[in-house]
Amino acid sequence: MQIPLVDLKAQYIPLREEIMRGMAAVLDSMHLTTGPNLADFEENFAAFCGAAYCVGVANGTDALQLALRACDVGLDPADEVITVSHSFIATTEGIWQAGARPVFVDIDPRTYTMDVSQVEAKITAHTRAILPVHIHGQMADMVSLREIADRYNLYLIEDAAQAHGASLNGKPAGSWGDLACFSFYPGKNLGAYGEAGAITTDNQALAERLRVLRNHGSETKYKHIELGFNSRLDELQAVVLRAKLPYINRWNEGRRKIARQYDRLLTGSGLVTPFVAPGSVSAYHHYAVTSGNRDALLDWLQANGIGAGIHYPLPIHLQPAGMRYGYAPGSLPVTEKYTASTLSLPIYAEMTDEQVNYIVAKVFEFKELKEKPRIKDSLVTMK
Numbered sequence: 001m002q003i004p005l006v007d008l009k010a011q012y013i014p015l016r017e018e019i020m021r022g023m024a025a026v027l028d029s030m031h032l033t034t035g036p037n038l039a040d041f042e043e044n045f046a047a048f049c050g051a052a053y054c055v056g057v058a059n060g061t062d063a064l065q066l067a068l069r070a071c072d073v074g075l076d077p078a079d080e081v082i083t084v085s086h087s088f089i090a091t092t093e094g095i096w097q098a099g100a101r102p103v104f105v106d107i108d109p110r111t112y113t114m115d116v117s118q119v120e121a122k123i124t125a126h127t128r129a130i131l132p133v134h135i136h137g138q139m140a141d142m143v144s145l146r147e148i149a150d151r152y153n154l155y156l157i158e159d160a161a162q163a164h165g166a167s168l169n170g171k172p173a174g175s176w177g178d179l180a181c182f183s184f185y186p187g188k189n190l191g192a193y194g195e196a197g198a199i200t201t202d203n204q205a206l207a208e209r210l211r212v213l214r215n216h217g218s219e220t221k222y223k224h225i226e227l228g229f230n231s232r233l234d235e236l237q238a239v240v241l242r243a244k245l246p247y248i249n250r251w252n253e254g255r256r257k258i259a260r261q262y263d264r265l266l267t268g269s270g271l272v273t274p275f276v277a278p279g280s281v282s283a284y285h286h287y288a289v290t291s292g293n294r295d296a297l298l299d300w301l302q303a304n305g306i307g308a309g310i311h312y313p314l315p316i317h318l319q320p321a322g323m324r325y326g327y328a329p330g331s332l333p334v335t336e337k338y339t340a341s342t343l344s345l346p347i348y349a350e351m352t353d354e355q356v357n358y359i360v361a362k363v364f365e366f367k368e369l370k371e372k373p374r375i376k377d378s379l380v381t382m383k
């Protein structure tokens with residue numbers, strides 16, 4: 001059996017007609033960018049996130065960069081942004097592109113999100129913002145982070161690229177920070193058919209500045225009030241996002257159902273299944289387990305047609321590109337330990353019971369294979 005990590009085709013087929021119709025209408029109108037599809041999507045995505053405004057941009061990395069720039073973070077190259085190293089590289093790239101410096105804190109050993117107990121010790125006179133990542137679809141401890149950000153007068157910016165539809169205490173991702181950044185990369189819970197991203201906020205002034213920044217600093221055509229960027233979300237992508245948005249809750253519920261099945265069926269498998277903090281509802285962008293024998297398990301699953309993956313195999317501070325910030329191996333021990341043991345199993349709403357059962361059976365087969373020689377070894381030592 002072949003099971004991909006995500007199955008974009010399975011999601012596309014029932015929406016094909018609607019998306020094709022929307023795309024044909026865009027092409028017939030030749031209104032290709034910042035048009036009515038984007039305006040409609042922005043309004044509805046803001047509502048979905050419980051935010052007053054949504055500004056569509058070209059991708060999630062731009063969303064991070066522009067969010068920081070809208071707050072003037074990075075104007076001074078000494079500006080620091082407190083973030084995590086356990087993320088996709090884009091989190092750090094957004095900070096670097098804005099001109100600021102990332103300051104990494106370790107992750108919580110249970111949720112794998114920013115360890116809030118370590119944040120205050122990292123705050124300096126240069127700190128301008130805190131940028132947690134809602135990794136694997138689970139929100140960071142935004143209650144504590146909001147309190148710290150307010151106390152030190154810092155911006156709080158969510159990297160919500162993996163958390164469309166996640167919530168904490170009933171309040172959605174995208175409504176906790178001063179700004180929140182989303183990616184609509186195709187494999188995301190809400191994915192375009194190309195590149196797209198967005199920023200949500202309740203702050204009208206920041207939303208207005210973001211609209212200027214994404215469009216060459218332009219307030220009205222050919223009037224540029226500042227130097228900006230070409231980071232618009234085009235109409236063809238907006239058609240796709242508009243068509244998909246009404247289904248996101250259903251798809252996330254489907255992911256949660258698969259996660260509950262895995263949680264139950266993997267008991268006794270030797271894997272540590274995801275911990276979801278009280279009050280938190282995960283969007284399960286990934287179903288990330290940990291294993292003491294991760295690399296061999298990954299090879300085994302892949303050899304059996306299962307598209308398991310690793311998110312992420314090397315933390316940002318130990319990447320060749322991340323070394324510039326001077327964090328030695330061992331400096332973020334929880335992050336580093338997690339990176340060496342994490343493995344993501346396939347998860348998407350359209351997965352069947354048969355697929356879940358097959359994956360679980362292969363995990364248990366692996367466990368048996370690994371245990372057999374150990375039984376032999378222990379008999380030898382007993383003699």
Ligand SMILES: Cc1ncc(COP(=O)(O)O)c(C=O)c1O
Nearest residue numbers: 059060061088090091161183185
């Ligand atoms: C946590 C995180 N932040 C930022 C991004 C960047 O988004 P994009 O690929 O749309 O630039 C991604 C996804 O790629 C991500 O997973």
